Amino acid sequence: MxxxxxxxxxxxxxxxxxxxxxxxxxxxxxxxxxxxxxxxxxxxxxxxxxxxxxxxxxxxxxxxxxxxxxxxxxxxxxxxxxxxxxxxxxxxxxxxxxxxxxxxxxxxxxxxxxxxxxxxxxxxxxxxxxxxxxxxxxxxxxxxxxxxxxxxxxxxxxxxxxxxxxxxxxxxxxxxxxxxxxxxxxxxxxxxxxxxxxxxxRKEVGVRLPGESLERALYLAVEPYFPGMSGRSPAVRRFLKELGIKGEWSFEELPEEKCISLNSALYLYLLKRGVRHEIAKLMFREIYWASLHGERVDVEDVGYEINAAGRAGEYSVGVGYVLGDEESRQRARGLRQRYREEILQRMLQIEEKGGKVLQNIQYIEVDRDVYAGTLAGLCMQYLFDPEKPTIAVTRAGDEVRISARGTWYLVKRGLDLASALREAAEGCGGRGGGHNIAAGATIPAEKLQEFLRRLDKAVGSQMEG
Incomplete structure (x- = not known):
């Protein structure tokens, strides 16, 4: 061709x-x-x-x-x-x-x-x-x-x-x-x-919740994350029991009327816990299916598996996946499962302890930078004040790595994290950039508090404008 x-x-x-x-x-x-x-x-x-x-x-x-x-x-x-x-x-x-x-x-x-x-x-x-x-x-x-x-x-x-x-x-x-x-x-x-x-x-519209059973899918759910239910088996069982749904059922086995009830209940669950409706409705989305190695796969799952390989530092596994290496594909799947479990455990800890709040931003400290962007995004969407962007801070020797996340709602109000992080980082002898909704920076460790003050001011100016 x-x-x-x-x-x-x-x-x-x-x-x-x-x-x-x-x-x-x-x-x-x-x-x-x-x-x-x-x-x-x-x-x-x-x-x-x-x-x-x-x-x-x-x-x-x-x-x-x-x-x-x-x-x-x-x-x-x-x-x-x-x-x-x-x-x-x-x-x-x-x-x-x-x-x-x-x-x-x-x-x-x-x-x-x-x-x-x-x-x-x-x-x-x-x-x-x-x-x-x-x-x-x-x-x-x-x-x-x-x-x-x-x-x-x-x-x-x-x-x-x-x-x-x-x-x-x-x-x-x-x-x-x-x-x-x-x-x-x-x-x-x-x-x-x-x-x-x-x-x-092939394109379809549905709910993306990976898991062998409904109970397992809701237990492991991190995107969407269900505050008070994700990572908590008793809460998952109670939720499904109230709907008359068996936890061992898979999504494919769910009768149509029960599927409608489950989707509605999950959506309302998020709204009742303060999640903005435009975030909650992201459960229902386009799914693109492809055939890889004789198996029907969701292309977003493929991306998350490759991403997990990268986050684990196994870059050759991610590239090998695309090159068609079956061993790399299976390894990436295992890494994704582990990555999701690691994210879940950290989300449970953050849900319990909360974050630190400034006038225009909120932030968390993360033990490893490979989790920072994901955690900042999930906290922004499902746990914290939706009116303020969320910053994840990771200390790495003599420098600090920053991951920042917002929402499209905040972007429409003027938020541009790429510009704000670039301005704040450069003012502290660092570098930053990215997108309006998601950005990153690296700064000298001793400049963290100054950086946060500068970023808080920059974001405030954007949102006021």
């Missing part, structure tokens, strides 16, 4: 398609080993797997690394290799100045595949040997409408049109980045609709 064919049928911006083909040609024409660097989460590792598989099909050799830092030192990575072409995915837009400085020191080609905030720049880098692809430059919302894995998939199609099978992982990465919660939008929807049309995906 021609590389032009799928991309031409997706009705994407012409300048974006030009950038994709320019990047593809830069990769294809390079005769050495490509240095591939991505973020370590589900979106980053899905991107890595998509690009790695595409490179392998093109006969392009590569050296892969993943990083927890959204703004890593590229020069340190490049010291390990003589490669003269670097491909960055799920990061890079915030590093354009660093990359330009590095290019002045040594001959270096650069391809950036990112979807994060552009820090005020209104056009991408587009040079003979430096191509930046970020959907934000083409009027797409990189927080909800296009993930790095989605753009990596489009780049794979620019390399060769028969990479359509990698589209499953594009949506898996988008799902891991929470971009499918309110249904696929923007480029994500374009890709999803195309794959449904090609009968590579």
């Amino acid at each position: 021609s590389a032009v064919e799928p991309l031409s049928e997706m009705n994407l911006p012409e300048k974006m398609i030009d950038a994709l083909f320019k990047a593809a040609e830069l990769i294809r024409s390079y005769g050495g080993t490509v240095r591939l660097i991505t973020h370590y989460d589900g979106d980053g590792l899905s991107s890595a797997g998509i690009l790695a598989k595409s490179f392998m099909r093109e006969g392009v050799s590569f050296h892969f690394s993943a990083t927890k830092n959204a703004t890593p030192s590229i020069e340190e990575f490049m010291r390990e290799t003589s490669s003269e072409l670097i491909v960055l995915a799920d990061l890079g837009t915030a590093l354009v100045e660093d990359l330009e400085a590095l290019r002045r020191k040594r001959k270096l080609g650069v391809v950036i595949v990112d979807h994060h905030d552009t820090a005020g720049r209104d056009s991408p880098v587009m040079k003979e040997d430096f191509v930046e692809i970020n959907p934000r430059y083409y009027d797409y919302d990189g927080t909800r409408e296009a993930s790095a894995s989605t753009i990596s998939f489009l780049l794979s199609l620019a390399l060769r049109g028969d990479n359509l099978d990698l589209g499953v992982y594009a949506l898996a990465g988008a799902g891991a980045d929470k971009q499918l919660q309110e249904g696929a939008k923007g480029i994500n929807k374009t890709v999803a609709d195309y794959l449904v049309g090609e009968e590579m995906l």
Whole structure:
């Protein structure tokens, strides 16, 4: 299949398609080993797997690394290799100045595949040997409408049109980045609709609660998290008994009238505990089903499994999953189960102890940064004051890592966490950025209280405006 064919049928911006083909040609024409660097989460590792598989099909050799830092030192990575072409995915837009400085020191080609905030720049880098692809430059919302894995998939199609099978992982990465919660939008929807049309995906609407039985599913539920019931077997049994539902039933065995009763009861349960209705209704959502290894799978589950591998530091497992390695897939599933249990235990502790509250923000201290973003998001949605963004703080030696989460309700009121964290972090000698609804930063440990004061002030100014 021609590389032009799928991309031409997706009705994407012409300048974006030009950038994709320019990047593809830069990769294809390079005769050495490509240095591939991505973020370590589900979106980053899905991107890595998509690009790695595409490179392998093109006969392009590569050296892969993943990083927890959204703004890593590229020069340190490049010291390990003589490669003269670097491909960055799920990061890079915030590093354009660093990359330009590095290019002045040594001959270096650069391809950036990112979807994060552009820090005020209104056009991408587009040079003979430096191509930046970020959907934000083409009027797409990189927080909800296009993930790095989605753009990596489009780049794979620019390399060769028969990479359509990698589209499953594009949506898996988008799902891991929470971009499918309110249904696929923007480029994500374009890709999803195309794959449904090609009968590579099937779309349904339902409730996402993984578990072998209803009792187990509700016990393990972290997204949605049910305060007072998740992680508490007696409470789960009482809840189901009042509905006349057997805990050992699976969702598939549930009679239709009982299914309606259960869905309504769960929705009302959340509302009664102060969860905003737009969060509670996220239980009912589009589910994209795919066939992988002869098994029917929910693509969001695939993304969460890849994400769990990244959070566990087993980056090769996440990439191996996309490459089709069965051992990696089974390992990722086990890691996801463990990750979910770890999140559940920490949510129970936070539910008991609460968080710390400032005038415009609230924050928790987290023992490991791999849990920080997830915990901040869940606390924001299901436990804490929905009028204030939630910050997770993790101490790591002489630095502190920050993960911040908001809601679309707060974004509509003016919240922009990427801007607020960047401003507060830079004022403390650190770095920050990300999305309006979710962002991160790294600061010197001794500057934590100053950072929190600066962030509290910045968020207050945004919300007042």
